[in-house]
Amino acid sequence: MGLNPGSKIPNLRWIGFGVLMLLCISQVHADAPVYGYFWVRYTYDYLMKPDTATKHPHAFSIDRGYIRWKTTTTPVAFSGTIDINMKAGYTKDSDWLVRLKYAQADWTLPYIGKYLPDTKFMIGLQKVYFGMADLWEYPLIEKSLEDHLKKINTADLGLGFYGYLPNGLGDISIQTFNGSGYSKPTEIDLNKAKCFNASIVPPVFLRNFGIMLKGSYWMEKTTAKYWSAADSETLSVDLSENRMAGVVQLRYAPVSLIGEYFISEDGKIPDNKITKGVGYSFIGQIDINKNFSILGRYDIWDKNVTDTTAAARTDAIYIKILGLNYKISDNLLIQANYQLTEYQDTLKVPVDKFMVQAKCSY
Amino acid sequence: MKKLLVLSILLSLGFTQSLNIQGSTTVLPIAQAAAEAYMEKHPDADIMVRGGGSGTGIAALIDRATDIATSSRPIKTKELKQARERGVNPVGTVIALDGIAVIVHPNNPINDISIADLKKIYTGKITSWNALGGKGNIVVVSRDAASGTFEVFNEKVLGGTKMTEGALMLASNLEVARAVEQTPGAIGYVGLGYLSEKVKVLKVNGVNPSEETVRNGYYPLARALYMYTNGNPAGLTKSFIDFILSGEGQKIVRDNGFVPVK
Secondary structure, eight states, X not given: OOOOOOOSOTTHHHHHHHHHHHHHHHTTTSOOOEEEEEEEEEEEEEESSOOTTOOOOEEEEEEEEEEXXXXXXXXXXXXXXXXXXXXXXXXXXXXXXXXXXXXXXEEEOGGGTTTSTTOEEEEEEEEOOOHHHHHOOOSSSSOOHHHHTTXXXXXXXXXXXXXXXXXXXXEEEEEEEOSSTTTOOOOOOTTSEEEEEEEEOOOOOSTTEEEEEEEEEEEEEEEEEEEETTTTEEEEEEEEEEEEEEEEEEEETTEEEEEEEEEEEEEETTXXXXXXXXEEEEEEEEESXXXXXXXXXXXXXXXXXXXXXXXXXXXXXXXXXXXXXXXEETTEEEEEEEEEEEESSTTSOOEEEEEEEEEEEO | OHHHHHHHHHHHHHHOEEEEEEEOTTTHHHHHHHHHHHHHHOTTEEEEEEEEOHHHHHHHHHTTOOSEEEESSOOOHHHHHHHHHTTOOEEEEXXXXXXXXXXXXXXXXXXXXXXXXXHHHHTTSOOBGGXXXXXXXXXXXXXXXXXXXXXXXXXXXXXXXXXOTTOEEESSHHHHHHHHHHSTTEEEEEEGGGOOTTSEEEEETTBOOOHHHHHTTOSTTEEEXXXXXXXXXXXXXXXXXXXXXXXXXXXXXXXXXXXXOO
16 A cells, blocks of 8 residues: 555565575475465456447456465464466456565464463564455455455555464454555565554354454555656655554354444645545355355445535445355355446446356365 | 155154264274264264364364364364354363373383473484484474374474474374384374384383373373363263263273273
């Protein structure tokens, strides 16, 4: 996240990749299983009100291919994930991406283990434990709301602490980040963004009924450079990016319900002008049997609630998704989703698409 | 005739009670033997027992894919959180005790070993038996990292320190016992139920692994074996666990080389 102010270390991800490979080689004799998954997706886009010139784009893609590697060594464990991605409608080499998503070392912290069991200190390109983006295991093909809006990174370069509350009553994490995310990690500055997360999981007081409450806060300050035509020079501006999320998850087998409330605040620090966006995401799932599930999701995103102009009053979007999941085996899941995006601005044409995806794990 | 056939099928389905058990390979022989004995006494019960490891069993309990998860270690905090999120309330019942016996090749002259020396061997600081009064190089044999036996050994002996990269990591107690039996200079560790005359059992900190020393807590590598259920056991699950805890069930525990809890 954040604007890229330019980089003197443009190939940091390749440096990270090199470090990962060295770790792999150094750990070659250790117990370090390789595992992962890949998603093969067919997408059929359909415009609700197509004009005659509009075709219905459809394409196959390998939307995600993860190769994961993790040592089981203690007290320091190393892990890495390589993300392979082929965009839908692959036409040029740049549509084929190979990126390093995670490359981290985890230290277990035995001294506070009795107060915060299974705690670890993390260094490297690591998971961001923010809101639904952390919890989302893709029961539907679409990303979580904040990830879909590109308001939060799912992985970033930084330092972090993660631990569980005693008796599994929840977890907490504190992380500091570069803020550029894993796709553009162009700077080594691990103190630009901070992320705090805590979840509470009360003991089961009603048989088969589970509750999880989670709160997340992301704060970032960054500097962006821009060309000022009036001044005929490059100027810089300080920006702030704050993200907040509250998540409630209820499960009463075979039904699962999740709700998220998400706030995004983007500001320019000198004039203190803040643009506040508010979003909601509701997800429901019914497991018909061990292999078959029906899912629904409804997202609302109002990207500017502070601006009172007519345009800003009608800038909300609504995303509705219906999904079916069928687990053929432990290693193969078939997903079918119908997704409709509508706009508060009635002049904008709603967009819908149909997607079928096979998730293969190994 | 058709109606009678359908009725008889429905009746037979209605009267057959099934129970799924999955998890620890250490607990597997107890669970299998107990299931056979229980089904012999209760022909209407259909009990399926599978291994896979303690972690696999607990994951299956969290997914409601098994009625009982067997485990050779206590449930982890992470697993407890995952379970509660799904409305699953894991309740553990100790069904047996076990000692992790340290074994060497029968020709090895060593009789006793300390936890400190064990740690040095398994972290690669001692690589020759000469340092401990024996002869030749040490061949380190271990359970793989996914097993509950490994986790208990890791906690009680290694204290979280990284195991030597030269260790031979094997998938079952039986494989460890065989490797030690066939390899001069080898050292390994197995559950008490896997001991035989083909390997030599070492005292640990001067204590022999036995039913008495495991039960009274003098043996330093002792552990409990668990059956985890979603909430307090009920119905067939309760009946089966009660059977294992009964005199007949605890005899099965002893016959398989483990230590009864009663």
